[in-house]
Amino acid sequence: MHCYLGIDIGTTAVKAAAIGLDGSLLKSSEVMIETIRPRPGWSEQNPGAWVEAAHFCIAKIAEGLPARLNNVLAIGFSGQMHGLIALGADNCPLRNAILWNDDRALAEAEYLNRAAPDLGATLGVPATPSFLAPKWMWLAKHEPEVAARTSKIVFPKDYVRMMFTGDISTDVVDASGGWLLDQTTRSWSDRALGLCNLSANLLPKLYESTTVVGTVSPSASARFSLPQGVPVVAGAGDAAAGCVGLRMVRPGQGFINLGTSAQIFITSDRHEPSPAEMIHSFSHALPERWFRMAALLNGASTLGWLASILSETPAKLASEAASAWSAETPLFLPYLSGERTPHNDPHARGVFFGLSSANERADLAAATLDGVALALRDAFEALARSGSVSSVMGATGGGTRDKFWLSLIASSLNLPIEVYGDAASGAAVGAALLARAASFPLDDLPPLSVSDRIEPNPEMSEILNDRYSRFTKLYATTATNRADSSR
Template sequence: MYIGLDLGTSGLKGVLINDDQTVLAEASAPLTVTRPADGWSEQAPQDWITAAEHVMGKLAAYGLSGLRGIGLSGQMHGAVLLDASDAVLRPCILWNDTRAHGEAAMLDANPQFRAISGNVVFPGFTAPKLLWVAKHEPEIFAKTAKVLLPKDYLRLWLTGEYVSDMSDAAGTSWLDTGARDWSDVLLVASRMRRDQMPRLVEGSGVSGQLRPQLAARFGAGAGVIVAGGGGDNAASGIGVGVVKTGQAFVSLGTSGVLFAANDGYQPDAASAVHTFCHALPDTWHQMGVILAASDALNWFARLTGVQAKDLTADLGTLKAPGKTLFLPYLGGERTPLNDASIRGAFIGLEHATDRAAATRAVLEGVTFAIRDCRDALAATGTQIQSLLAVGGGSRSDYWLQAIATALDMPVKLPVSGDYGGAFGAARLGLMAATGAGAEIATPPQIAREIDPISAQTADFDATHARYREAASRISGLT
C-alpha cells in the first residue's frame, strides 16, 4: 500500500492506494489562511502537522501494516523558516502573498535569474520573500538556518530529513532548472547559502524513511519509504498521466493552471510562462498560471450571498459572451502580465446585467485568462494535443464548454475519482518504494469529452480581444 499526502492551501488530503493503484481510502482536513495585511497570505506550519496527524489517523483505520511508501505533494513557493533547532521562526508566507513585489523586481532585474532559473522572479516565489524578511524582520533572517517549502516541512516531521524535489525547488528562483541543482550564483545574489537549502532528489526518488515512532503510531511496519514527491501541479501531472510532450491539463482550483509536459528544457522567461522540472527525471513542464480561478467564482458567491454551485447550476447551455466583462485579477496576476498590483474589475455593466449574466462573465473572465496562458505557451513553441480538466471548477459543464470553445479544443473529463495531487503523490510513493518508472503514470479512463461549439468560436475570439484590451487599460492604471 502507498499513501499520497497533498498539502493544499485550503486543506490537506490523503489517499491510500494498493499495488494496482486502486484507491482504498481517502481522508482530508481543512486549513485556513490568515491575511494580516493587504496582499499578505500566511499559514502556521503547525496546522499542517495537526492536519497530517488527522489524515494519517483516518487512513490508519484501514490498516497500514502493508504500507511501503509515502509520496508528498503541496502548494509551492511558501517560505518556512527554521532556526538551528528546527523551530519555526514565523508563519509561512504563502504562494499567493505579493508583499515581496519590490524584492522580486530587484532580483528579476539581475539577468542571471532568468538565464539560470528559466523563469521570471515572481513576487510569490520563495527567494524574494527571504529578501523581504531580511529587510523587515532582520532578527528572524539572522536566525534562519533552513528554508523549507510547505510539503517539505511535512517531510521533516515524517522523516527528520531536510529534502526537497526538483519540481518544487524550481519555484524558488534558486534552482538551475536545466541542471536540476541549486545555483550558488542565485543563492549568493539573494543573500542565501547552499547549507540553508534542503538536499534535492527526484520526485520518484527516495528522500528518507518514516520515523519509527510514527510508523508505530499509525500501525505501519519498518522501512516505509518517503518519496521526493512534487509541487502540487507536477504531482497532479503524475496523477493524470500528463508526462509526455503534447499532453496537458487545465486545473480549475483556487488558482488556475494550464500545465503542459515537455521532454526537454525550453524556457522563455519573458513570456511569464513557468518552466519547471517535472516530478520525473529528465522531464520538464511549462505552466501558465492565473492566481484566481475557482477563487474568483467563490469571491462572487460571497458577494452575492449565493453558494458557488448554485450560481452555476441554472446557467443552461453555453451562451455567446455578453457585453459584461470580468477581469479576474483579485490579487495580482502571473501569466502573462506578471503584475502584482493589478486588480480585477467588472466592465460593461448595464441594467440588463442580472446575476446569471454576471456569473457567466466571471466564468468567461477566468476562461479568457486560461486562453492567455495557452497563447503564452504557444509562443514558446509548446503545442497542446490533448487536454484534461481537473479541479473543483471542472464540475461545471458550462465552464468547461466555455474553455473548450475559447481554446477551440476538446476538453476530456476523467471518470469519477480524484486524480489530482494526492493520487499523483501516492504514485510517486509507489515508484520510490518499488523502483517503478513513468510507465505507471498512465492517463485515467475518460468519462466523456466536451467539444467546442464551433458556432460560438468567433464570438469568443472577439470577446477575448475586448478582454485583452480591457486588461491592458487596467494594467496601465496600476
Template sequence: MFIGLDLGTSSLKAILIDERQRLLAEHTVPLTVQRRHDGWSEQDPAAWVQAARDALRAIRAQNDCRTLTGIGLSGHMHGATLLDADGQVLRPCMLWNDTRSFAEAQAFDADPAFRDITGNIVFPGFTAPKVEWVRRHEPEIFARIAKVLLPKDYLRFFLTGDYVAEMSDAAGTCWLDTRGRDWSQVLLSKSHLTRDQMPRLVEGSEPSGRLRGALAQALGLPPVVVAGGGGDNAAAAIGAGVVQDGTAFLSLGTSGVLFAANDGYRPDPATAVHTFCHALPGTWHQMGVILAASDALQWLSRLTGRSAAELTADLGDLRAPSRTLFLPYLGGERTPHNDAQIRGQFLNLEHATDAQAATRAVLEGVAFAFADCRDALAATGTTIQRCLAIGGGARSAYWLHVLATALGFPLDVPAQGEFGAALGAARLAIMAATGARAEIATPPDIARRIEPDQRLRAAFADTHARYRAAYTAVKGL
C-alpha cells in the same frame, strides 16, 4: 499499499491505494489561511503537522496498514517555511499567493542571472523574494534562518527528520538551476544565503528518507520509504498521466493552471510561462498560471450570498459573451502579465446585469485568462491540441463548454475516480519504494469530451480581444 499526502491551501488530503492503484481509503482535513494585510497570505506549519497526523490516523483506522510500503508527498509550491538551528519554525509560512514581496521580486528580476539560470521571471509569489522581504523587514528573523523549506518538505521533515526537497518544487524557488537540476550558488549568494541553508535534493521518484521509528509507532504504521514527491501541479500531472511530451492538463482549482509536459528544457521567461523540472528524472514542464480560477467564482458567491452551485445551476445553453467583462485579477496575475498590483474589474455593467449575467462574465473572464496562458505557451513553441480538465471547477459542464470554446481545443473529462495530486504522490511512492518506472503513471478513463462550439468561436475570440484591451486600459488607473 501506498499513501499519497497532498498538502493544499485549503485542506490536506490523504489517500491509500494498493499495488494495482485501486483506491482503498481517503481522508481530508480542512485548513485555513490568514490574511493579516492586503497581499498577505500565511499559514501556520503546525497546522500542517496536525492535519497530517489526523489524516494518517484516519487512514490507519480504515485499513490494516501493516503492508504499507511507501508514502509520497505533494504540496502547494513557493511557500517560505523558515527554520532555526533547532528545527523550530521562525514565523508563519508565506504562501504561494502572498504578493507582498513585489518590490523584492522586481529587484531580483532586474538581475539577468535569475532568468538565465532559472528559466523564469522572478514572480512575487516565488520563494526567493519572500525570503528577501524577511531580510529587509524582519532582519532579526532572517539572521536566525538555518533552513528554508517548501511546505511539503516541512511535512517531510516532520515525517522523516530529514531536510530534503525535490526538483519540481525546488524549481519554483528562484534558486534552482532548472537545466542542471541543482541549487545555484550564484543565486543563493545574491539572496544572502548559502547552500547549507538549503535542503538536500532528490528526484521526485527517488527515496528521500524513512518514516521516523517513534512516529511510525505512534501512528501504527511501518517505518516505510518516503518518496521525493512533487509540487502540487507536477504531482497532479503524475496522477493524471501527463508525463509524455505534448500531453497537457487544465486545472480549475483555487488558482488555474494550463500545464504541458516536455521532454526537454524550453525556457522563455519573457512570456511569463513557468518552466520547471517535472517530478520525474530528465523531464520538465511548462505552465501558464492564473491566480484566481474557481476562487473568482467563490468571490462572486460571497458577494451575492449564493453558493457557487446555485450561481451555475441554471445558466442554460452556451451563448455568446455579452458586453460585460470580468477581469479575474483579484490578487494580481502571473501569466502573462507578471503584475502583482493589478486588481479585478467588472466592466460594461448595465441595468440588465443580474447575478446570472455576472456569473457568466466571471466564468468567461477566467476562460479568457486561460486563453492568455494558451497564447503564452504557443509563443514558446508549445501548442496544445487537447487536454485533460481537472479540479473542482471542472464539475461545471457549462464552464467546460466556455473554456473549450474560448481555447479552441477539446477538453477531456475524466471518469469518476481519484486522479489528482494525491494519486500522483502515491504513484511517486510506488516508484521510490519498488523501482517502478513512469509507465505506471497512466491517464484516467475519459467519461466525455467537450468540443469547442464552432458557431461561437468568433464571438469568443472577439471578446477575448476586448478582454486583453481592457487590461491595458485599466492597468494605469
C-alpha cells in the same frame, strides 16, 4: 491488501489518496484549511494546521481501509509551491508560512530582475513576488530577527514530510519554485544564492522526486497510526504531481489544473526557457523530464471569492451561471491577486465591466467563470508562442467538477478537454504514484480512462472569440490607467 499513500498540501485544502498496486484510486479524503491575511496582499498559513489536516485525512482513509494502511508500501507528498517556512534550530517554524499568493516581496522581485535580467532563462522564469527567493530577501530586511534565527528554509510539503520522517529535504520541482534552481543541471544556482544573500547551508538537501529520503519515524507512527519504517519519497510540487496523477509524463502531453490558482502544463524532454512570455520552464517530477507551464494566480478561487460575498456556495453559483451566460454577459478581469502568465503584473486587479441595473448575481457568476476561461486563453496563446502545445488537454483540480465551466474553457481554447475519474484528487494521487515509482516505472501503468470529453461548442467559441478581443483590450486599458494614475 497493500497500498501507496499520497498527501497533498493545497492552499485551500489538504488531501490524501490511497492507491492500489495497479495505481487505481482506493479512497481519498480532504479537509479545508484557513488562510491568514494580516494585511492586504499578504497570505499566510500556520504550518501546524497542515500537519493536523494530514492527520485527519489519514484517519478518514483508515476508517474505510484499515487493513490497507497497515500495509502501506510507501508514501509520497505534493503541495502548493513557492511558500517559505523558516525553521529555528529545533526545526519548529519561527513564524507563519508566507504563501505563493503573497505579494509583499514585489520590490525584491523587481530588484532581482534588474540585477540579473538574463537569469530567468537559467532558473526557468523571471522572478515574481510568489517565489521563495524574494520572500527570503523581504524577511531578511523586514524581520531580521527571524532571519537571524533561521536554521533551515523549507517548502510547505517538505515541512509536513519532515513531521513524518525527521528529514529536511526537497525535490527539484519545489526547488524550481524557489527561483534558486539551475534548470539544466538540476542543482542550486550559486549565482541566484549570491544575489539573494542566501547561504546554501539554509537550504534543504535536493533530490529527484522519486528518491526515498526517509522512513516513517517511531513518533510519526504513533501520531499518524502508520507502520514504522515505511519508505517516504521526496515528492513534488503540486503542478507536477497533478501531471503524474493524470499519467501525463510523456513529452507533448498537457493538462489544465483548475484549482485555487490555475495552470496549463506541457511535458517536455528538455529545458525550453521562454522568460519573455512568462512561461515557467521547470524540472519535472521524473528524471530527464521538464515542463513548460503557464501560471495563472486566479483560478477557482475567483468563484470562491464571489460565493463568500454573496453568502452562497460555489456550486450553486456555477449552476446559475450556466443558465445566465450569453454574449451580453459582463466582462470580468479575474486578477484578484495580480497575474503572472502572460502579464507578470502583480498590480493587476479584478474588474467587472458592462454592468447594468438588469444584472443579477447569476450574471456575476457567469462573468466570473467566463473571465477565468478567457484568462486561460490568454495564457494558452503565450504558451503556444513559446513552443508546441497539445491538441487535447486533460483537466484536473476542484474546478473540473463543473461541466459548464469546462465547456467555456474548451470553447475558449478551441480544444477538446478530457476529464478523468477522480481528477479532483490528481495531485494526491500523483504523490502516491511517485511513491510507487520508487519501485516501479510509471510506464507500466495504463492510461487513465476518460470519464468525460468536453468538445468545443462552435457557437460558444464564436462568442468567446469576440469576448476575448474585448477582454485583452480591457486589461490593456486598466493597465494604462494604473500607470497614468501612478505618475
